[in-house]
Amino acid sequence: MDLATERFLRIEAIFQEAIEAPEKVRDLLIEVQCKGDSQLMSEVRLLLEACKAAEQVDETWRSEAGTRGVDSLSLRRVGPYEIDKLLGRGGMGAVYLAHRADGQFEQEVAVKLIDLPLATALFRERFRQERQILAELQHPYIARLLDGGVTSEGDLYLVMEYVDGRPIHQYCNERQLSLSERLGLFLHICEAVQFAHQHFVVHRDLKPDNILVAPDGTPRLLDFGTAKLISPTIDRLDRTLTREGYSSFTPQYASPEQILGRTITAATDTYSLGVLLYYLITCALPYELKELTLEEMIRVICETPPRRPEHQAGSHKKIDVDLEAILMKALRKEPQDRYRSAELLASDIRAYMARQPVAARKGGFRYRAGKFIRRNSVLLLVGSFLAISLLAGITGILWQSHQTNIQKRKAEARSADLRQLSNSLLSELDQAIRDLPGSTGAQKLLVSRVLDHLDRMAADARDDRQTQLDLASAYIQIGQVQGDGYFQNMGDTPGALSDFDKAIAIANSLSMLDRKDREALRVLALALRSRSETLFRAGRTPEAVPLIRQATSAFDILTADSNASASLLAEAANAYGVMGDELGQPMIGSLNDVYGAVAAYRTDLSLVIRARKTDASVARTLRVAAIASMRIGEIEMDTDPVQALRDLDVALQFLDAMPKGEQASFGSARTRSAVLHRQAISLNELGRYDEAARLFDQVYQADLKRQSADPLDTRLLEDLIGDLSDEADGYEYAADPALARNPADRPRNLRMAASLYAKAIPLAEKFLRQEPANENLQETLAELILDVDSLHFALHSPGETKHQEKDQLAILRRLAHDTADPFMLYAVANVFLRVEPRSLRDPQFTLHCAQGSVERSFGTIPAMQLALAKAYRVAGQTARSREEAGKGLAILPPQRPNEPKPRLRKLLEIEAR
Template identity: 30%
Template sequence: MERKHAEIEREALAAVEDALEHPSDARSSFVLKHEKLSDPAKARAIALLDAGMSGGGLMTGGASACDDEDEYPDRIGGYRVLRLIGRGGMGNVYLAERATDDFDLVVAIKLIKRRLITKDLIERFRRERQILADLNHPNIARLFDGGETEDGVPYFVMEYIDGPPLDRWLKHVNPPLENRIAIFEQICNAVETAHQRLVVHRDLTPPNILVADADTVKLIDFGIARPNDRPETLSTGSAWTPGFAPPEQKDSGEATTLSDVYGLGKLLGLLIGGGAPAELTAIASKAASQDVENRYPSVSALYEDIQNYRGFKPVTAMRAGPTYLFKKFAQRQRLAAAAGTIVAAAILMTLIIVTQAYRETERARAEAEASLADTRALAGTMMFDVFDEVSNRPGNSRARLMLAQNAQSHLEALAADPDASYESRLAAGRGFFRLAAATGTVGTGNLGEMTEGLALYERSADILEKLYAEYPNDEVRLALARTHVSLTRDKSLAYVNFEQSREHGEYARDLLLRIENPSPAVIAELGMVSRELGGVLGCCLGKLKEGHEAIEEGLLLIKSAPSEYREDPAVRRAFNDLLNLRAGYQIVFDGDGASIELFSQALRNQRQLANETNLPADHRLEATIATNLARTLLRMGRPTEADQVIAPIYLEALSAYRTDPADNDLQRRLAVISIARAYAAAQKSQRNQAEDYVEEGLRLARSSEKPSGAQAKPSLNFAHRLQEASEAYWANNQIGKSCELMRQSTALYRQYAEQYQLPFTSLRYRVKPMEEKMKNCS
C-alpha cells in the first residue's frame, strides 16, 4: 500500500514539475489533460498546485500555513506548546517554551503526525535529527534536543527562526542586489558545510531558507537529506520540490552534491531576477545546467565565481574573450585601493612581496628609503589587516602564527633602528602583542606555548612603555593598556603569579581611565580589565569583597556609556563576561540556585552576539558561559536541563576542534565540555555514554598540557580536569576510577601548594570536597 502511494506521489510531482513550465492559470488544465497520468495522481497534482507546493518540508520558523485538523498537544517533552506554526507532508512544527521557569528558551518542535506514522517515516524523521546533530553552522538552524513522546512519537527541538522564507522576503523587502548576493553567499556556505559532512540537502528551495533579523539566512528542513554513504551519489525516495529539482533527481531519484549545485543555481536566478548583470546570469545558468557535466563541480567552485564577480575578476561562466579580460583587469586596477576582502592567495602574495622587499633593502641601503616605506606598509598590512582577518576565521591557529612571525621579523628590524619612527615603534609593540596571542595565551586560538606567549606580551609592554614615556597620547595609552589587560588575564588564569596579575590589571585600568577621548574600544577594555581583576581578586587571592566590587564597577561603567557604545560587539562581549563572573560570585555568596538567572541572561546575550558576529571569540565565550551554567545545574541534580544547555555547545566545539586540532585553547575547552557531558550522562544513568565522554575529556586534557615553561609547574588546569572527571565517574558508579583520579588530582594540588599560593576557589570547591569524599575510598 505504501509503495503504491509512493508511485502516485512520484507521478504527481513529475506532473507538477511539467505544469510549472506553463502560465499559472493553465497549470490545472495541463494536469487534467495529461494522458499518461492516473486519476489518483491527477488529484494529488491538483492538490499540490492548489497548496502552492512547498516540497512537503517542515518549517522551523513562522512561514508555513496551518490547518484546523492538526493536533495541538499541551506539552512535548520538557516544553510547553504555545501554538502550531508550520506543517508539512510528514508532520507539524510547534512554537514552544521551556516548561520550567529557570531560564527562557523559545524553540520550534518538529513532531510527526500520528495518523501518518509508518516505519519508513519514523526512520526518515530520526535520520533528519541525526543529520542536524552533526551539522553546526551559523546559517543552519540548530538542533537543541530530541526524544520521543510518551506514546513513542519522535520529536526534536530546533532553534526557532522568526523570519519569512526567501521568496516572501524578496517580495516584501525588495533588497538591493548587493544584499541578495550576500544572502546567496550565506546559503552557499551552509550547503558547503553540509557537503563537508557528507550530507546532501536535496531540496534547496525558497521555503527551506528563512531570512531572520539583520538579513541572516537559516537553512532548514533536512528531512530528505541523507549522509552521503557512497562517493558522490546517494539514492533516496521521491521527495523533491518541483521547479528546483534537477533532471537526474526527477528521473531516477538519485541526488549528488551536484544536485545541490543545481538548486543553488535556481536560487541565485530567483535572487537576482531579471535585468541582472550578465555575469551573474551566466553563473546562475551554469550552476543550474540541465547537463550535470556543465555545472560547477562543487559549491566551492560556484562560490569562487561569485567572488570573482565581486572582485572584478573574470567569471568562469562567461565566454572569456580578450575584450572581456581587459575590461576586468581595468576594473580591478581602478578599485585596487578599496579592496577589502583578503583571501589565502592575497596572504601568500603579501608574504612573498614583503620578503623580497626586505632583501632588497639589505642589499641596497643607500637606495632603501622608498623600499623601506613600502616594506613597512606591507608588513603592517600583513601584521594587522591580514592577521585580524585570519583571526576572525576558525581553523587558522597555525596561519596566524606564521603571519605574525614572518611580519614580525621585519617590524622588529624597523623598531631596532635608532632612527625608527613613532609609527614603526608603535607597530612593533602591537605586533608583539599579536604574536603573543598566536603563540600561547588564554581564551583565543593559539598553540599553547604559554611561556613564550607571556615573554612576547612582556616584550610588547616594554616597547610600548618606552614609547609612552616619549609620546603620552591616547593611541599609545590604549595599546599599552591592552597588553597589560592580557598579562592580567594570563598570569591569573595560567596560575603564574596572582600578585603580578593584580598589578598589571590596576595599571591597565589607570591607563584607560586617563584616556581623554573614550571610544567603544576603551569602554570594552575597561570592562575586560574589571572582569580580570574581579577574577584574580576573588578566585585566586581570596579578596571576595574587592573582586565583587570590581565586577560591579565594570557593569556600571558599561551601563553608563553612550547607547551607541553599548551596541559595539566588543563592549557587549565584555558586558556578558562580567555577567558571567557576577553569577559566579552569586554562587559564593548565596549558593548555586541564586546564579541560574544570571548565567541564563549572560548566555542568551552572548548566544545572540555569537550568532550575529560568528567570531571565534564570541563562540568561545558562549561555550564558557554555557559550561558554567551546565555545571551549576548538574550540582543541583538537574542533568536534563544541563544537557540541553551543553549539547549544542559540545557539537560546536567538536566541529571547531576538528577544523583546527592544533588550537590548544580549543583542546582545553572541549576537554571541559566533554567531561561536563559525561557528568550529565552519568546522572541520567547513561553509563556507556558517560564513560565515552569522560575518556574523551581526559585525552584532550592530557594532550593540551605542555611539558615545559609555564606548564612545567604542577598544572592546576589538569588537576581541575581530573577532579571534574572524578565527579563524573562517581556519578556513573565507577567508584574505583573516581577514587584514583581524586588521588591524582589532590596530589597535584598539594605539589602546587608547596611552591605557590593555591587559589581560594580551588581549595574551597575542589580540594576540600574531594578530601571529604575520599574518606569513602578503600
C-alpha cells in the first residue's frame, strides 16, 4: 500500500470513529487517534465539517420533499421491508425503524445499513463481521438477527429485532428498582455477555445506551458493530483497523487496555460490566473525566483508583462491604486481576444475593462462619433448643453408626473390587485392541461383557464419590467403543448416546454437590464432548454444538489454573478441535461458521503447545496439533489452496515428530492419510491433476489395507468413498473445457472419473445398509449413481448406464427439504446443474436449492455462490448470475502475485463476465 493510500485510509477510519461518537467527545477521540499529528487532526476535522454540511443539505431536501407530500424514507425498500423513520446514525451505518411490507406477516424491525459516502471495503468487511457475529448470537437477552442481505443499490443491511425499551439505567431509576432487582437485571446482562464470549465475541462497548430493557423487564444487549470476533481472519481485520486509526470505545466505560491500545480479552468486557454495575448501584461513575483530554483519560482510568461506592441508587445507605469488594475486583487495572469471565462476576453476585461468601473478599474461616450464621440464624436458634434432646439419643446413634460403618466398609470393599475389575477390562483390554486392525468384533465382545457389569456397579456406587467417577469414565470409554465417530467404533450410535447420558448424569450430580470438585468437572466435560462428537458424526449438528460449548466452558475453568496438567490441557485441546469441526468443517454438516472454526482450531493449537511445554512426553499432543493444522488447511482448500498446502505440510511435520511407535498406530496412520487426501484436493484446485491423482492412489491403497483388516469399521468405508469420489472430481475438473490444459484428453478424463465413481457405489451401498437413516449417505449414493450415468451419456455410451436417473433425482428432491442444511442443498443443486440428459434438469428447483444453500450459510461460502450463479444463468437470469459470481469473488482472499489462480476463482470470474 502506498503512503497516500494508507494516509487516506487512516483519515477515513478516524472520521468514521469520530462521527459515531457524541459531539462532546469527538475532539478527544480525534486527539487520541491522531496521536499528536496536527495535520492529520486538521484533515479529519475538515472532513467532519464537510459531512455536517452535506447532512444539512440532505435534511433540507427531505424537508422540501415532505412539503410536496413525499416521504423519501418511507419509499425506500430494503428487501421485503419498508423504512418508516430514522432511529439513529453511527459511524458504520444508520438504523431505521421499518416494517415488513411483502404481505407475509406484520412485524416491526430495526434495519441497519451502510449508507455513508465513505463506506469502503474495509468498513463493509466490518459490517459483514457484525452480521456474522449476530447470526451466531441467538440468545434471549441479545437483540436477534432476523434477516440480512444486499439492497438494490448494493448496500449491505441487517434486519434486527426492534426493541421498544429504555436504557437500563433509566429503566431502573424510573421504576425505582431495589438493589436486589437491579442485581437480578444485571445478572441477565452477564448471562448475555458470557454467551457472546463463548462464541469468541468481545463486545468492547458495554454501556447503558447499548442495553435496552423492554416494558416486561427483559433486557436486550445491542450494537455489536464494535465487537471483536476472536479468529485469525477477524484479528487481521482488527489489526488493520487499529493500524489505520480505528479503535472504538466509550471513554467512561473503557478499560485501561482499551485506552492504551493493548490486547482486548473477555476481561475488557468484565471491566465495562463493573462500571455499569457501579453506575446502576450508585447512580454515579467510578471516575470523573472533567477535561476529556487524552492525558486526563490515561491518568484517571489507567492510574487513579476508582472511588469507593458511598450510596445506593440515590439514597445514603452504605454499600455492603461484599458488594464493594465485587465492584473493586471488576474495576482492577490489570486484566489478570479482574474477573476472568462474566460468569465468574455473576457467580459472585449470586453468592452475595444468597448471603454466601464471595470470592472477591477472600475471607477466612471467621468470614465464612459469619455468613453461615447470618444465613441460618433461625435454624441455629431452633438447634440450640434441640441440643439437649439430641444428647439423649447419642448412645443409640453411636450404636447405629457402628453398624452403618460396618456396612459401609463392606460396600467400599465391594466397590473397590468392582472398580478394579472395570478399570482392568476397559483400560487394558480396550487399549490393547482399539488400534488393532480387525478388532471390531472383539470390541463387541468387550461391550457385551462390561455393560451389565457397569450397570450392576451403579447400584452400589451411590454414596462412593470415587467409584462414581470411575463409573462415569467407564461409561465414556464404552460409549466411544460403541459409536463415537472420532474413534474406531461399532456403529452403535444409540447405544453410545445412552452410555454418555449415564456418564453425564453421574458427573453432573457430583459437580452439583461440590462446585470445586475439579475431577467431577473434568469427567463431565469429557462426557459432554463425547456425546457432542457422536451427535455431530450422526448428522445432528444443532444438537451437538450446545454440548461442545458446555464442554469447552468447563475446560476453560479447569485450564485457567496455571498448574493444569499436560494431560488435562490435551483433553481441552481435543474439545476445541471438535468445536472447530462442528462450527465450520467443510461439507460435513457443520454450522458453516468458518471464523469460529478457525478460532477454535487456533485455541486447540495453543493448548497443545502449552501442554507440550508442561510435559513433552504426554501422548497424542502432536497428533492433536496435526489434526488442528489439518482442519485449518481443510477450510482453506477451496478458497486458498496454496496456503492450505502450507498448513497441511505443518500437519505432516507434527506427525513426523511423533515417536515411531506412535506414528504406526491406527489413529496416527489414519490421520496421515487424511492430511495427504486434503493435499491432493488442494492440488486439484490448483490444476496439478497428475500430482493429485498419484497422491490419491497412495492414500487409497493405505485406506484399503486398513479397511480390509477391519471391514466393520464404518469410518474406513467413509474414507474409501471419499478417496474415490474426490479423485474422480479431479478428472472431471481436467475434462472441463474452461479448465483443461489439453482438450484432447477429455474422453480419457471422463472415463477415469466414471470408473472411480462406479467403484465407490458398492462401498456407499454397504455403508448405507449399516446406517439406512443417514441422509448424507443417501445423497452421496444418489449423486454417485447419477454421476456415472451422466458421464457415460457425455461419452455417448448410454448402454453402460443403468437408467436410474429419475429414481435418484426423486431421492435428492426428498432430501432437499425445508430443514436441510446448506451443504445438502448445495450438493443437490450441483447434481441438478450437471445431470444428463439435460431434459432431466429442473432450472427452478435447482435455483431454489442454490438460493437456500447461500441463505442458510449467510452468503459466506464462495463455492455456494458459484452454484447460485450457475443456477441463475441456467434459469435465464444472466444479470443475477454475474451479480452472485461477483459476491463469490468478493469473499475470496486476495490473489497473491506469482501464485497460480485456483479453480474456484477461475470459474467465478467466468460467471462474472
